[in-house]
Amino acid sequence: VIAGLAPAVPVVDLTHQIPPFEVRAGALTLWRVAPWLAPGVILAVVDPGVGTPRRAVAVEVASAGAFLVGPDNGLLVPAAHRLGPLTAAVDLGQGPGATFDGRDVFAPAAARLASGADMTSLGPSVDPATLVGEPVELSGVGEDGAMRCEVLWVDRFGNVELDADAAAVARLKTNLVVGGRPARWVRAFGDLDPSELGVYLDAFGVVALCCNRGSAADLAGVRAGDEVTLAAAPGQAR
Amino acid sequence: VIAGLAPAVPVVDLTHQIPPFEVRAGALTLWRVAPWLAPGVILAVVDPGVGTPRRAVAVEVASAGAFLVGPDNGLLVPAAHRLGPLTAAVDLGQGPGATFDGRDVFAPAAARLASGADMTSLGPSVDPATLVGEPVELSGVGEDGAMRCEVLWVDRFGNVELDADAAAVARLKTNLVVGGRPARWVRAFGDLDPSELGVYLDAFGVVALCCNRGSAADLAGVRAGDEVTLAAAPGQAR
């Protein structure tokens, strides 16, 4: 559909591996990679509410030169906020009776935006503050010196992304305790011994648990949605 | 290979997930999406007979501006007929001794067609009526008022495509019986209660069973190849 409407526009096909109906998994995937997608038009569809009155929207983040197109169900907002302030949004309306809005509503809108169309030509303006979804809030250090983090994602290598503020982790010491287990703040997998748990800033700029050629999720015994406490190990010199 | 022969031709890579050797699954996938691929050159390969005397062919559907390229084993004919009358076909000949006709026979032919070559320059003409495979015949309402349908496909969400004529289903009532279970003719998933079975016209224009955030195949207890009977539920006002 995009090739038909905008043949000169290059399309980069990122992934079709978001589990069915898992809006949050899709939203976090998009949030993770958004900085490397802008400037451009970002089209995403995880859409269990297709056919219901949920809105179809396009969102502009002018400072990043980015438009995000998809269902208004929380999929787009975390990524949009990571790119910058939301400057405008429009309601793309309902599809023509079919249920493949990715093809019939979102792809045409993305093609038009990528061809330089004014976003306001795609539908009536809506207040970006009314969009469904929240920015990802990163956990900081609590009064007891510990960070209470949520496991955002476990990738196919077993690396474990946390919603932890990287600067806060860095202010803790190199030797950490993660869910009761010793762990070490490292620059990369390769700095770890085989069964050692590491904490690092991953390639998406997200704090993550890792280990060297193995699954940190298995080692730490955690999965997406779990809470993980991160703290400095006792007995380190300041 | 296509990029080498026709660097300016955009290639859209649709899927590599047809199960090995399953020509019918491939043929039905192509049939499903064909209306959104034309005009253009459609290359498809599911080819258990590679290396046998099965023909390699290109088929023209002039009214759709479409060419289909692949093995003459039933893969292309359902999609071609959905696009329009088959206007011409050629025999592309045998590959150069290797067994990767997708790379060595079909891709070069597709690249040449996409570059504007006359199809007759690719090989001797063959009568389209001799091509292997049949159009998909949609089931209508039988004399007893019931539709006997085959399950064509279960997608990864559990939606169940049937070979049912949509107009015939629509002439039945809103309340249906599908394989003995109550079901409701709906416009979209979202109109259903969680454990309710629905029948709808899916995004490919195919009649399908669905449910709201679940697997209709599991709910109805059916899989590809099964026969499913569809009828109006008794007791509805005309």
Added chain:
Amino acid sequence: VIAGLAPAVPVVDLTHQIPPFEVRAGALTLWRVAPWLAPGVILAVVDPGVGTPRRAVAVEVASAGAFLVGPDNGLLVPAAHRLGPLTAAVDLGQGPGATFDGRDVFAPAAARLASGADMTSLGPSVDPATLVGEPVELSGVGEDGAMRCEVLWVDRFGNVELDADAAAVARLKTNLVVGGRPARWVRAFGDLDPSELGVYLDAFGVVALCCNRGSAADLAGVRAGDEVTLAAAPGQAR
């Protein structure tokens, strides 16, 4: 990243299905397809040593018009040698602290090479002879008339690629013994009876075991890394 740096360069996305950390599987996949990728820039990443002092490199094979870009861990060398003599190499240096060298080191280097940059502008020259990895050495016929081969790969159809020299296999007779089982040298799958084991030159120019619509790996009881002995069946006329 490539689209940002070199928007006019077409990118062909080959596979993301190499198992995590399996450098040899990646190296053999690249070796298999390399003749159909050149001329061009070949970017590959299977990189368990990311973040360790392993080098990031670009390698030139001038006779093939090819550059290979990736980690210096054995991934690139088999494919490079299949394309021709290695004419030059450079060290691309370390990434900027993140651990996604595919995005931050290799993709930018590949984009620059594809845009016509001189390879020496990407980093200091290194001697190609110091690159990690060896060419694939094909097995010939031993003094006892048998070929001792390693299973390089089993594809998703169950075809079994061996590191056997094709000319040597062809000098054996049509009737073979493979791991004690009778097998036949054939041109293609279709020449085999259903439960018969075949040996053929596959579409990548590699000697492989096959059968007709089934898994040769299951039939022969072998998997990647196994040794398989291949010999002429006794009693054939010379």
